[in-house]
Amino acid sequence: xxxxxxxxxxxxxxxxxxxxxxxxxxxxxxxxxxxxxxxxxxxxxxxxxxxxxxxxxxxxxxxxxxxxxxxxxxxxxxxxxxxxxxxxxxxxxxxxxxxxxxxxxxxxxxxxxxxxxxxxxxxxxxxxxxxxxxxxxxxxxxxxxxxxxxxxxxxxxxxxxxxxxxxxxxxxxxxxxxxxxxxxxxxxxxxxxxxxxxxxxxxxxxxxxxxxxxxxxxxxxxxxxxxxxxxxxxxxxxxxxxxxxxxxxxxxxxxxxxxxxxxxxxxxxxxxxxxxxxxxxxxxxxxxxxxxxxxxxxxxxxxxxxxxxxxxxxxxxxxxxxxxxxxxxxxxxxxxxxxxxxxxxxxxxxxxxxxxxxxxxxxxxxxxxxxxxxxxxxxxxxxxxx
Numbered sequence: 001x002x003x004x005x006x007x008x009x010x011x012x013x014x015x016x017x018x019x020x021x022x023x024x025x026x027x028x029x030x031x032x033x034x035x036x037x038x039x040x041x042x043x044x045x046x047x048x049x050x051x052x053x054x055x056x057x058x059x060x061x062x063x064x065x066x067x068x069x070x071x072x073x074x075x076x077x078x079x080x081x082x083x084x085x086x087x088x089x090x091x092x093x094x095x096x097x098x099x100x101x102x103x104x105x106x107x108x109x110x111x112x113x114x115x116x117x118x119x120x121x122x123x124x125x126x127x128x129x130x131x132x133x134x135x136x137x138x139x140x141x142x143x144x145x146x147x148x149x150x151x152x153x154x155x156x157x158x159x160x161x162x163x164x165x166x167x168x169x170x171x172x173x174x175x176x177x178x179x180x181x182x183x184x185x186x187x188x189x190x191x192x193x194x195x196x197x198x199x200x201x202x203x204x205x206x207x208x209x210x211x212x213x214x215x216x217x218x219x220x221x222x223x224x225x226x227x228x229x230x231x232x233x234x235x236x237x238x239x240x241x242x243x244x245x246x247x248x249x250x251x252x253x254x255x256x257x258x259x260x261x262x263x264x265x266x267x268x269x270x271x272x273x274x275x276x277x278x279x280x281x282x283x284x285x286x287x288x289x290x291x292x293x294x295x296x297x298x299x300x301x302x303x304x305x306x307x308x309x310x311x312x313x314x315x316x317x318x319x320x321x322x323x324x325x326x327x328x329x330x331x332x333x334x335x336x337x338x339x340x341x342x343x344x345x346x347x348x349x350x351x352x353x354x355x356x357x358x359x360x361x362x363x364x365x366x367x368x369x370x371x372x373x374x375x376x377x378x379x380x381x382x383x384x385x386x
Contacts, residue, residue, distance in 0.1 A: 050273040054095035055283035058262045059253055060088055065336070066246045066356050067096045068287075070224050072294045073335035077245025077328060078225035080188070080236070080360065087250045088262075089228040093184055097141035099284055101292050103180065105137040110172045111179045111220055112137060121207050121218050140181030142174050142223075146190055154198060156212050170217050175208045178223040188227030189234045196240050199225070203243050245328045246353075247360035249373060294338040301334050302344045311350055314383045318376065320361045329357045347384055354380050 057064060066079045081089045105112040109124045115134035119125035125132060144153065155173035174183070185191060191199075202208050208221040225243065229236070241247075253259050269276040308330060315325040333349040342349070359372040 050277055051094050051098040052091050052266075052269055053277055053280035053284050054092065054099045055287055056265055056269070056276070056280045057088055057092055057095065058265060059258050060092065060250055062356060063089070063092055063248045063250050065352070066248045067092060067226075068291065068339060069332055069335045069353070070226070070246065071096060071100060071291055072339050073298060073331055074222075074224045076224075076331050076335060077243065078227075080241070080244040080247045081226075081228040081250060082189075082231050082247065083250030084252045085230055087252055089250060090186060093182075093226055093228065094141075097139075097182065099288055099291070100139040100141075101288055102136040103139055104134045105180070107133045107135050111176050112140065112181070113220065114180065121220050123217060123219060140177055140179070142178040142181065142183050144174055144183055144185045144191075144195075146185075146187055146192070148174065148195070150194060150198065151212070153195060154208055155210050155217070157215055170210070170215055172219065175202055175221040175223075176219055179220050181223055183223045183225050185225070185227045187229050187233070188240075189229040189231070189236045193237075196237055200239055200243065241360055242324070244360065246332065246356040248356055249359070290339065293341075294335070297341070298335065298338040301338050301342075303330060303334055304344060307333070307345050307347060307350065310347055310384055314350070314354060314379060315358065317379045317383050318358060318362055320358060321363070325358055325361045329354065332357050351380055351384055354384075 054064070063081055066081075070076050070079050081093070083089065103112070104115055106115050106125055106128075108128070109122065111122055111124065113119070113122050113125050113132075115132050119129055119132075151173065153173050154175055155171055157170065202221050203225060206220060206222040208219055210217045210219075227236075227244065253262065265276075308326075311329045311333070312326050315329065318325075320326075329350065330345075332353040333345050336349050336353055337345045340349075355373055355376045358376050362372045362375060
């Protein structure tokens with residue numbers, strides 16, 4: 001461009017350029033708008049359209065029992081499944097997702113809040129207290145990928161809305177989607193330390209606090225933490241290990257009929273997923289009804305003093321740190337009794353769940369070469385009898 005005999009260069013985006021646009025207004029930090037998460041091209045729900053039926057899983061009784069207990073009583077504290085590759089860990093967890101009965105949730109709430117409970121820390125329900133209509137929604141089962149960023153997990157500022165409309169809108173992350181559901185982490189022992197720290201804070205309080213670009217948001221994030229992994233690839237941090245209520249060890253089947261049955265069922269599922277699932281639909285519906293009945297029975301289930309004393313003596317004999325072992329053992333045994341339709345919690349329920357509830361809470365004894373599972377079994381035999 002030539003002006004008054006001088007040459008002037010105009011760069012795109014400058015005020016004199018014909019295609020330049022006015023800059024978006026600066027976002028106002030005092031106006032933080034909660035934004036419902038937009039659809040994500042990457043699926044965060046673990047269950048695919050057709051999932052391998054939970055009732056079709058062969059063997060792995062301890063793993064299946066632990067997952068059902070966590071579904072009956074989420075206060076148990078989650079499930080950690082460690083074992084060999086290819087032993088059905090992810091298959092069982094995804095099968096459980098399709099088995100869970102739907103729940104009532106507030107329409108339009110990005111945190112799927114319970115309409116029967118007060119708004120609490122939910123910013124959406126607090127501002128829409130007079131119009132909290134509900135609907136039936138599937139229980140969320142959310143995958144947390146190992147490579148997820150911190151903003152993807154906890155939520156962040158919606159940059160698109162901030163730049164185009166000048167509004168500070170919060171876009172909830174994976175922890176928000178997992179509220180009142182399950183958060184599944186495959187290869188949990190390989191999770192980055194900074195994400196482990198985030199999970200520890202949220203798991204302890206049930207509240208996710210986000211401080212980003214002038215935003216200050218608190219929202220409910222109560223979920224059942226489910227993790228799986230291979231112990232040969234690395235150990236889990238003790239702080240996160242302690243947050244799991246139950247720890248399950250799975251191994252490769254060693255008997256020939258079981259191995260043949262597993263391969264046969266998996267092959268039939270891959271050849272005709274719809275037909276295979278149809279054959280086990282009745283069994284899955286029966287499990288779902290049993291799960292619903294157990295949840296209804298749980299609040300009124302009696303925990304005798306003798307059973308509680310036996311749980312305390314068992315933890316004392318094993319030398320578990322703190323009282324979390326007794327609490328988890330009590331809740332787990334009560335949930336198992338509800339699932340089995342019992343009227344009271346007995347010693348036999350403690351025997352069944354003691355390895356899952358206590359094996360990851362033992363101190364390492366350098367003079368004892370036996371594993372934690374063997375130590376728990378030995379203490380159960382001595383304290384509770386065979």
